[in-house]
Amino acid sequence: MSNRLLPLLLAALLPLCLPAAGARAETREARTLNSVGVDQRVGERVPLNLRLRDRQGRTVTLGQLLDGRPTLLELAWYDCPNLCDLSLRRLGSQLSDVKYRPDRDYRVITVSLDPDEGPADAAHAAAMLDESYQGPATGSPWHVLTGDRDAIRRLAAAIGFRYQYDADTDQYAHPAGLAVLDGGGRIASYLLGLTFSGHDLQLALTRAGDGELGSFVDQIALRCFHFDPQKGAYTLDVLRVLNLACLVTALALALGVGTLMWRRRRHGPGRDDQEGS
The missing domain is CATH 3.40.30.10 (Glutaredoxin)
Incomplete structure (x- = not known):
């Protein structure tokens, strides 16, 4: 290769090998953000x-x-x-x-x-x-x-x-x-x-x-x-809300049924029971 062509070839390749200052700054900023x-x-x-x-x-x-x-x-x-x-x-x-x-x-x-x-x-x-x-x-x-x-x-x-x-x-x-x-x-x-x-x-x-x-x-x-x-x-959490709602409903029903049974035992048989006997 001619000695005259070598410097020209190196000058043409140099921009491809070394990033521009702006690109270097961008790369440094990206590395900084990735480490955060x-x-x-x-x-x-x-x-x-x-x-x-x-x-x-x-x-x-x-x-x-x-x-x-x-x-x-x-x-x-x-x-x-x-x-x-x-x-x-x-x-x-x-x-x-x-x-x-x-x-x-x-x-x-x-x-x-x-x-x-x-x-x-x-x-x-x-x-x-x-x-x-x-x-x-x-x-x-x-x-x-x-x-x-x-x-x-x-x-x-x-x-x-x-x-x-x-x-x-x-x-x-x-x-x-x-x-x-x-x-x-x-x-x-x-x-x-x-x-x-x-x-x-x-x-x-x-x-x-x-x-x-x-x-x-x-x-x-x-x-x-x-x-x-x-x-x-x-x-x-929708699933937790639904589970909680089901639990509250079940407790309310149990409380209602328990209250009715307690009243029935306390007051004795109702009118319908007496007429049927």
């Missing part, structure tokens, strides 16, 4: 001895904050320019429809993904929850926390929360959602995305309360809804 998600770890316990900082800068542990109460746990990025503000405000708004009282009946804990965030960022996040919440509460009942890199990674791994820091954009890519813990710190369920309702939150807390939270009617309502781990939400 939630691996549901229902039944596993979060590290209760994990040390974090509250909005006053004081060191606290998860065990101290849970104190035996069902808990909604969210990992967020307080300085997020995208969806985190919306996520926090929506959480506060949906909690307004939950009849249980936060910090008395259940806990709400948010933890920042960014180890560089501190008390001022946590106070800002708490203010967003305060502004959007319209339910019964005293003061600011949220536990808005920050932590060092190791503590954040341990907690994220414990609840299966996969996030990614992109140094090029200086941003965190992360999923949206909540882990719902029982009073012992075990994961009872998840509520994923931003579409869950106040009704979903109340059902999740009732379930995590293991019979200690909610009335008898709440426990019955819980039996009528099925937790869908794929959707991360509670959906009406």
Whole structure:
């Protein structure tokens, strides 16, 4: 091959071998998004001895904050320019429809993904929850926390929360959602995305309360809804509703027949029996 043709051939093939800058950026973004998600770890316990900082800068542990109460746990990025503000405000708004009282009946804990965030960022996040919440509460009942890199990674791994820091954009890519813990710190369920309702939150807390939270009617309502781990939400279970309706009908019939038989024995034979004798 001529020495003159070789440089021309290499110049023609080079664009095919090296992706354009835009394509490289697209590939990097796709890899980042593929590494983000939630691996549901229902039944596993979060590290209760994990040390974090509250909005006053004081060191606290998860065990101290849970104190035996069902808990909604969210990992967020307080300085997020995208969806985190919306996520926090929506959480506060949906909690307004939950009849249980936060910090008395259940806990709400948010933890920042960014180890560089501190008390001022946590106070800002708490203010967003305060502004959007319209339910019964005293003061600011949220536990808005920050932590060092190791503590954040341990907690994220414990609840299966996969996030990614992109140094090029200086941003965190992360999923949206909540882990719902029982009073012992075990994961009872998840509520994923931003579409869950106040009704979903109340059902999740009732379930995590293991019979200690909610009335008898709440426990019955819980039996009528099925937790869908794929959707991360509670959906009406038609079969359970029909079974429950059949059970109620059978009990009502048994009660009616029992009442008639009791009255018959108490008052003796009826008029028709006397005429026939």
